[in-house]
Amino acid sequence: MTDTNIQTVPENTTENKPEFSKEERSYFRRKAVTDRVWPFFRTLILIGLSFVILYPLIYMVSCTFRERGDMNDPTVMWIPRHYTLDVLKETVQAMDFWNTLKNTLILNIGCSLVQIISCAITGYGFARFSFKGKKLLFGIVIMMILVPPQVISLPLYSQFRFFGIGDLTVNLIDSMATMYLPALTANGIRAGLMILIFRQFFRGLPRELEDAAYIDGCGPLRTFIQVMAPNAASAFLTVFLFSVVWYWNDYYVSSTFFTNTRTIALMLQNLDTELKVRLFNSATADVSPREQIVWKEAGCLISITPILIMYVCLQKYFTEGIERSGIVS
Amino acid sequence: MSENKQKSPRRRLSYQRRKALYGYGFLSLWMIGTLIFFLIPLVKSLCYSFSEVSVGTGRMVTEFVGLDKYEYVLTEDGKYTDLLKSTLLETLWKTPLILIFSLFVAVMLNQKFRGRTLARAVFFLPVIIATGPVYAIISGDMSSTGNSGAEQFSTMFSTDLVGKLLRFLGIYGISDKMSGMISAVADNIFGIVWSAGIQILLFLAALQTIPSTAREAAQVEGATAWEYFWKITFPCVSPYILANLIFTIIDSFTSPTNAVMKRIHDMGEDWRFGEASAMAWVYFAVVMAAIVVITLIINKMIYYEVE
Numbered sequence: 001m002t003d004t005n006i007q008t009v010p011e012n013t014t015e016n017k018p019e020f021s022k023e024e025r026s027y028f029r030r031k032a033v034t035d036r037v038w039p040f041f042r043t044l045i046l047i048g049l050s051f052v053i054l055y056p057l058i059y060m061v062s063c064t065f066r067e068r069g070d071m072n073d074p075t076v077m078w079i080p081r082h083y084t085l086d087v088l089k090e091t092v093q094a095m096d097f098w099n100t101l102k103n104t105l106i107l108n109i110g111c112s113l114v115q116i117i118s119c120a121i122t123g124y125g126f127a128r129f130s131f132k133g134k135k136l137l138f139g140i141v142i143m144m145i146l147v148p149p150q151v152i153s154l155p156l157y158s159q160f161r162f163f164g165i166g167d168l169t170v171n172l173i174d175s176m177a178t179m180y181l182p183a184l185t186a187n188g189i190r191a192g193l194m195i196l197i198f199r200q201f202f203r204g205l206p207r208e209l210e211d212a213a214y215i216d217g218c219g220p221l222r223t224f225i226q227v228m229a230p231n232a233a234s235a236f237l238t239v240f241l242f243s244v245v246w247y248w249n250d251y252y253v254s255s256t257f258f259t260n261t262r263t264i265a266l267m268l269q270n271l272d273t274e275l276k277v278r279l280f281n282s283a284t285a286d287v288s289p290r291e292q293i294v295w296k297e298a299g300c301l302i303s304i305t306p307i308l309i310m311y312v313c314l315q316k317y318f319t320e321g322i323e324r325s326g327i328v329s
Numbered sequence: 330m331s332e333n334k335q336k337s338p339r340r341r342l343s344y345q346r347r348k349a350l351y352g353y354g355f356l357s358l359w360m361i362g363t364l365i366f367f368l369i370p371l372v373k374s375l376c377y378s379f380s381e382v383s384v385g386t387g388r389m390v391t392e393f394v395g396l397d398k399y400e401y402v403l404t405e406d407g408k409y410t411d412l413l414k415s416t417l418l419e420t421l422w423k424t425p426l427i428l429i430f431s432l433f434v435a436v437m438l439n440q441k442f443r444g445r446t447l448a449r450a451v452f453f454l455p456v457i458i459a460t461g462p463v464y465a466i467i468s469g470d471m472s473s474t475g476n477s478g479a480e481q482f483s484t485m486f487s488t489d490l491v492g493k494l495l496r497f498l499g500i501y502g503i504s505d506k507m508s509g510m511i512s513a514v515a516d517n518i519f520g521i522v523w524s525a526g527i528q529i530l531l532f533l534a535a536l537q538t539i540p541s542t543a544r545e546a547a548q549v550e551g552a553t554a555w556e557y558f559w560k561i562t563f564p565c566v567s568p569y570i571l572a573n574l575i576f577t578i579i580d581s582f583t584s585p586t587n588a589v590m591k592r593i594h595d596m597g598e599d600w601r602f603g604e605a606s607a608m609a610w611v612y613f614a615v616v617m618a619a620i621v622v623i624t625l626i627i628n629k630m631i632y633y634e635v636e
Contacts, residue, residue: 027551034554042437049434050451052522056467122359129352130345137356144367146617148583150593151609154602155373156366185362195359220351249461252594268462300463311457315450318457 057304063297064088071291091298094274095267101306104248104263107176111183112243116194116236118186123198124224128210144192153256160257178257179247189246189253194239201235202228237317241310248307264303271299378606398607409608412588417615420581423521427577428570431525435532436562449533456526460584464523524581528573535569536562571627575620582616 020028058078063071064087066080091097126138160178162169172178182188186195205228213223229236251265258266267274275295311318353360378398380391402409438449458464539562547557581587589612596605 024551027553030553038554039442042440042442046437046448049522050448052519053451053454055519060467118358118362121355125352125355125359129348129355131349131352134352137360140363140368144363146579146620147367147371147613148590148609148616150583150590151374151606151613152367152370154597154605154609155370155377157597158373158602159365159370182362182366184358185366186359187362187366220355224355245457246460249458249463251462252590256594256597265462268466296466300466304458304461304463307457311454312450315453318453 060297060301063294064091064301066294068291068294071293087294087298088302090275090279091271091295091302094271094278094295095264095299095302096262097302100262100264100267103261104265105306107179107263108244108247111179111188111247112240114180115183115186115188115191115243116240118184119191119194119239120198120229120232120236121224122186123195124202124228126195126199127202141192141195144187145190145196149189149253153253157256173257174259174261176261179254189243189250194243197239198232198235201232205231234317241314241317244310245307268299268303271296374606375610377602378610380603382602394603398603399611402604402607402611406604409589409592412592413612413615416582416587416589417619420578420619423517423524423581424574424577426517426521427525427528428573430521431528431573432532432566432570434525435529435536436558438529439533439536452529453526455523456530459523459526524577527580528577531569531573531576532566535566539565567630571624574623574627578616578620578623582612 062078062080065083065085066087067082067084068087070080070082126134126141157173160172163172164170172181179188182191209227209231210223213227218226249265251263251269254261254263254266255269272292275292376391379395380393380398382391434452438445438452455464543561543565544557547561552560584590589608593605593608593612596608
């Protein structure tokens with residue numbers, strides 16, 4: 001401890017015997033104390049806050065595997081008295097989990113893939129080309145981030161309901177096109193943010209990369225596909241993961257456009273009524289709200305499990321990716 | 330030589346024009362999409378807010394009624410203004426708390442200790458869940474369906490512990506307002522921690538831009554950790570505070586779990602498009618005004634390294 005301190009304060013020391021002034025000694029004393037005490041407090045604070053974050057997850061697991069009667073038992077808080085898998089099975093059934101999961105995955109991964117490609121192209125256009133009206137167009141991108149989806153969701157609904165020109169209209173409500181079409185044209189969920197991220201990222205890449213490609217006679221599109229895109233692989237992955245998460249979690253947009261198409265988020269919203277119909281044969285069955293919690297929590301658990309697994313496996317792409325992709329600047 | 334001189338401006342122009350064309354080419358897909366899925370709906374929604382909307386055959390029928398809908402929303406629909414006020418207030422006091430909290434956590438997570446990666450993973454976890462319906466259930470619906478979930482959690486902590494702690498410190502009786510504020514914070518710690526994931530990450534990235542030489546220099550000069558934070562960390566991070574602030578505000582204003590958003594959604598479900606659009610626009614105007622004011626204030630206080 002003191003050794004390093006001596007090295008960092010060379011002016012006031014003689015060759016062999018360091019002589020500190022009173023203030024310096026008290027500084028080192030204080031520093032030594034904080035160095036020893038602070039890690040302890042840090043651990044305490046971090047564990048406490050981690051508990052706040054993990055608490056609902058632990059509670060979910062605890063609820064999922066207990067019988068509903070345990071909810072009325074005041075002695076049961078964390079550890080169930082009666083273990084059962086029935087609740088889990090019933091919830092999986094009520095949510096039609098496997099089909100819903102398949103639906104959701106097709107929708108999510110498809111939309112996310114299409115969306116990152118279209119957003120990357122747009123972002124690249126903003127990053128590397130100068131043309132008239134660029135500022136105005138970029139202003140629109142910022143607007144896309146700022147305008148809440150609620151503002152435009154109603155007109156969008158009527159637009160999808162009567163999609164087409166003049167009298168030639170089709171009803172797109174309830175079809176996956178309501179998700180795919182915006183994603184395809186870089187207008188899906190949080191597309192503005194993605195365009196911004198890609199723009200920042202491509203601006204950060206060295207210009208020499210493209211110049212070399214241009215000199216070799218590549219067109220801009222080929223340059224983008226063969227030179228720029230491979231360099232942006234990590235950015236693509238990060239944005240893709242976020243996109244999947246956002247599509248997975250979305251229930252506002254999908255509840256506006258879907259009435260029968262089932263996604264995990266929507267099924268979770270409707271779990272209440274679905275369960276009552278299935279388990280008690282009537283939509284208005286009287287089950288105490290405390291007891292309903294077990295199914296709700298079970299529903300939560302199975303709806304976040306897939307995304308949680310993805311997060312655990314690809315954790316570093318989530319956290320490091322954001323730092324690296326230049327979203328901050 | 331002279332030939333070259335004559336040629337070069339023309340060639341440069343054509344090259345630039347070609348590049349501009351390519352630029353439009355790259356943006357064309359997005360421009361089409363934005364026109365159909367963003368700009369037209371935006372204008373339409375503005376129109377809706379000034380008219381009576383009904384569903385006709387083949388399209389929506391609108392009838393211009395002027396400012397009626399706005400008047401209705403702001404004066405007759407008693408619920409809406411209350412919701413708007415409470416949402417605004419909540420965002421106003423929660424946002425600084427979220428920022429302070431996330432900066433604090435980011436400073437901690439930026440230090441070197443064992444299990445740092447795990448801690449980061451845990452603190453970032455809410456981002457995965459907090460945008461979805463699961464969060465709505467664990468934070469909001471739980472409290473309405475019974476004394477469980479988030480509410481049980483916060484009562485478990487706040488009412489007893491915070492009160493006791495305050496009494497222990499001898500500051501319980503000092504002022505009602507203050508102890509009320511402290512327990513409000515404690516009640517909402519769940520919401521704050523759960524909405525700070527991205528902010529923590531952004532601050533972490535900002536902290537890593539501070540050169541390690543700054544720390545060494547500070548140590549040579551004998552700065553305490555407290556001085557180091559205010560003299561070095563804080564000025565370096567301050568440009569990111571604005572970005573984070575705006576992000577936090579937009580995030581809380583546009584989250585589907587907030588009360589105004591729910592109300593607008595319900596109005597839409599009732600097919601009252603005119604009222605819903607008017608509500609959405611009033612809301613949007615208020616949010617934009619808030620962001621502009623805050624940006625102006627903060628911009629004056631920020632330290633920029635290079636202008």
